[in-house]
Amino acid sequence: MADLRRCRPLFVQWLNYLIDLWQCQGVTRPDAPPGAVRQGSLREWNLALVLDRIAAADRPPSRAELAAGTGLTRATVSAVVEDLLAGRLVAEAEPTPRAGAGRPSRGLVLATNGPAGLGLEVNVDYLAACVVDLAGRVRKHTVHRADLRPVSPAEALARLAELAAQARADAAREGLTLAGAALAVPGLVDAAGLVRLAPNLGWRDVPVPALLAEGAPLTAHVDGVPPLVVENEANLAALGELHAGAAGPASFLHISGEVGVGAGIVLDGSLFRGTRGWSGEIGHLPVRPDGPPCRCGGRGCLETYAGQEAILAAAGLAGADLPADTATTRLAELAEAGDPAVRRALAGAGTALGVAVAGVVNLLDLDTVVLGGGYAPLTPWLRPPVLAEISRRVLTAAWSPVTVRPATLGATAAAVGGAGSVVRRILARPAGWLARPG
Numbered sequence: 001m002a003d004l005r006r007c008r009p010l011f012v013q014w015l016n017y018l019i020d021l022w023q024c025q026g027v028t029r030p031d032a033p034p035g036a037v038r039q040g041s042l043r044e045w046n047l048a049l050v051l052d053r054i055a056a057a058d059r060p061p062s063r064a065e066l067a068a069g070t071g072l073t074r075a076t077v078s079a080v081v082e083d084l085l086a087g088r089l090v091a092e093a094e095p096t097p098r099a100g101a102g103r104p105s106r107g108l109v110l111a112t113n114g115p116a117g118l119g120l121e122v123n124v125d126y127l128a129a130c131v132v133d134l135a136g137r138v139r140k141h142t143v144h145r146a147d148l149r150p151v152s153p154a155e156a157l158a159r160l161a162e163l164a165a166q167a168r169a170d171a172a173r174e175g176l177t178l179a180g181a182a183l184a185v186p187g188l189v190d191a192a193g194l195v196r197l198a199p200n201l202g203w204r205d206v207p208v209p210a211l212l213a214e215g216a217p218l219t220a221h222v223d224g225v226p227p228l229v230v231e232n233e234a235n236l237a238a239l240g241e242l243h244a245g246a247a248g249p250a251s252f253l254h255i256s257g258e259v260g261v262g263a264g265i266v267l268d269g270s271l272f273r274g275t276r277g278w279s280g281e282i283g284h285l286p287v288r289p290d291g292p293p294c295r296c297g298g299r300g301c302l303e304t305y306a307g308q309e310a311i312l313a314a315a316g317l318a319g320a321d322l323p324a325d326t327a328t329t330r331l332a333e334l335a336e337a338g339d340p341a342v343r344r345a346l347a348g349a350g351t352a353l354g355v356a357v358a359g360v361v362n363l364l365d366l367d368t369v370v371l372g373g374g375y376a377p378l379t380p381w382l383r384p385p386v387l388a389e390i391s392r393r394v395l396t397a398a399w400s401p402v403t404v405r406p407a408t409l410g411a412t413a414a415a416v417g418g419a420g421s422v423v424r425r426i427l428a429r430p431a432g433w434l435a436r437p438g
């Protein structure tokens, strides 16, 4: 046994050499953390591995526990932890007394004074900015309510830039450094961040990154973390839900019900974006091909039955001049009080939603549907008709029931999901953060 123990360091060295060689060949390890680089150094791999274990632990692990859990030597773990501490990626937790003799152990936790993600959202009736730290905590969240339909894209993005600048200043005061930003937009976004079409905002071919940069230069440069990613809001809201519900299902459909209706499809823990990132336009699934005209140019789309304005119109509240931010709350209050017109309107919207959802469930074999955005507080009235349509139309419903539940995050989940996506990039490749200039 003693001989074997003496041989262990040599064996680990040899193994590391082989792994290094393997990486130089550009081979991805099958168990590499999401987003891990393919040809990074062994150090990069070890940094990501140790940080991943600290992030996933349900209590702060010690260096010895990390060594045992990763198979790395204690010396390697100590060196990696020193790098992570110096880069403000991890911190030492308060010491916990040990049973029996010995020094109290100090576990490691994700740092709350290091890098952070900035999440931004421009929607039909609000702007939002939020800051999420490495541990996933929302540290700042600002929502500015305003009807942005009469406002030019340049003006809307100038106002958003003010919120972004304020968020950056607030984050700096708390010792946080914004490593990157993600902006949620209710429309089709191409790979360069150009918003091709946002029908409910009236935007077409808007160069969002350039316009936003005029008011808020996002200069953070971290390898592997773009300064700004522009993404469809329903996709980012779905990511927010995925990150918020650690024990939730790995596959689900998240529907954001606002003036427009969009969906994010999460399959096996990853967002299904489609070939060009334009998946999830559930609001334009035809519920009745000969129905009312839709802003998209089609007829009878889901949005014309279950969009916020359609629900208000069906409830007889179209002319009530309700401020956009209170419309959902008002609908929920009236439904709670038993208002028959509102109950009928929600039943109709729920039926249309159920028809569309049943089609998606038949296609993708999902067992969980999350109602987000403005739909979340209306879930008690939308769920029964949605479930009725699922039971009527989904072939497998009799053997595999579908769960329909409200979203965990609030109405501005997309901004939180966007900030969280920045943080996830850092966790997947900490070496990019450690090597940043300055």
Ligand SMILES: [Zn+2]
Residues within 6 Å of the ligand: 283, 284, 294, 295, 296, 297, 298, 299, 301, 303
């Ligand atoms: Zn449409």
